[in-house]
Amino acid sequence: MAEFLQFAFSGLTVGAVYALVALGFTLIYNASDVVNFAQGEFVMIGGMTTVFLTLAGVPLPLAALIAVVAAVAVGLSLHRFAIEPARGASAVVLIMITIGASIFLRGAAQVVFDKRFHSLPPLFGNDPIRIGGASILPQSLVVLAGAVVIVVLLWVFIDRTLFGKAVIATAANRLAARLVGIDTRRMGSFSFAVSAAIGAIAGILVTPITLTSYEVGTLLALKGFAAAMLGGMGSAVGAVVGGIMLGLLEAFAAGYLSSQYKDAVAFLVILIVLFVMPHGLFGRAKIERV
């Protein structure tokens, strides 16, 4: 039981990060039909910027704030200078553009920062809390709480404000949204900005546990994309559930089976789920008009 709890804790922590990355994917996909493989780079920018600012003597909260702003600026420029000019290109071309952007950002991080691994001091110290024989780091709770706050805030914003309704309208039908006077381009840049902020916050929160480096983004983008597809593309609930599931799967596979094959188990389950449910757990089948 203690073992089970231990694996569950670590799975939830990692899963929360995957969920946030997947949520970023979903937001951007809904608002602009782009699968943004540079999503992991936002996480990297958040973590690395905070690390280097604190090393330069900036207090942690301010450093974190600047890091989020930096990530948002990168997200907005990505939308403005890479996605907007390519409007109308095919889905694969758009994906490749975001991959080009992620190569560029990784290269830039190599130059601006460095190629080593870095950590941040945890918010509430390093003494593990013991629950039912298992131990959990206070920072894990911070990550989980952060994820919950972000998800709730986003939900309230999207569901309860006029701007949020415009985002939903854009996701549902871009042309119709434009016809009722919604600036769909602004919705696009908004989605990039929010996704970047979410990614950066996830990066800052998780760095004390998993460390960060210029190349953490690739794997996170891959996992986040997988989680979003597992949940069902375009579904925010799906993204969160998919992310948590992926994290738990990996943790249990690593704990009970083999740590080398944890990714294999995760992807095997994703394949099986997709074979049974071709649109993910919460995705709806697209009706094809002929």
Added chain:
Amino acid sequence: MNVRVLLNSRLMAIVAVAGIAAVLPAFFPSAYYYRVAALVFVFALAAIGLNLLMGFAGQVSLGHAGFIGIGAYAVAVGPTHFGLPPWLSFVAGAALSAIVAFLVGRPILRLKGHYLAVATLGFGVLLSIVFTNEAKLTGGPDGMSVPHLVLFGWAARGSETWYWISAVSFMIGAALALNLLDSPAGRALRAIHDSEVAARMLGIDVARMKLTVFVISAVYASIAGSYLALFNGLITPEVSGFLRSIELVAMVVLGGMGSIMGSLVGSAILVVLPQALTFLHDYEHMALGLILMGVLIFLRGGVVPSVAAMFARRRP
């Protein structure tokens, strides 16, 4: 333009490439250039296969490096662990890729769009994890050495030899692909690309066509993988990784989806560019990312189709 003229102009492209390939070595100052050029042709071969799948059947695969891995490890594991001659391992690798593609393709190709992308991605990741962890067979993360290809007592070694082998193989691969595209099967493929529903209405067995192309593309990738391994004399699991799969897709998209010669151009760009950009040192990746984005934004149809369209517009 009628079909005959089109066919001729396509074959002309192969003849032109053959001419260039024959003359090019005159300008090579060292064996290094042979090596880079050979890599261009090898990756172009894999890209042709993927292009058939992406550009004609309209199905994306983010896991094709998995098949490169099967081909590469076949020529390494076959002779080392099972005592098979390299050429037989080569054939066995291609056959194994075809079988795997056939078995996996049926369920995977039912998926559409991004779901297909993530499923193929998962498949590729699974294969590369197996190559990394079955250390007894594959040497693990450090990889393993590959014996020379020996045919009738003659060992294929050296960059120059492999330049000719890969160039000729590319020509054959391109000719076969063009031939396929001009057959009824090729027209059926293009119909699927335009609209699966319409194709089905015309009586095309969509699922079977997709599966066939998937198998063909897997064999192309496998052959390219075997060449790569034999040429390098060493392989590591990196050859089958996610980044390789992405690179292959990038080659197809950069050169132009649906353009066989585009695959050669895409491969040339992505193989030569990193070599050419090494002088930038730390700024290499930034430059690579920028060029990739720039080309895709301004020539979104891919280099070859976009340039061809420019010429066509200029003509009166």
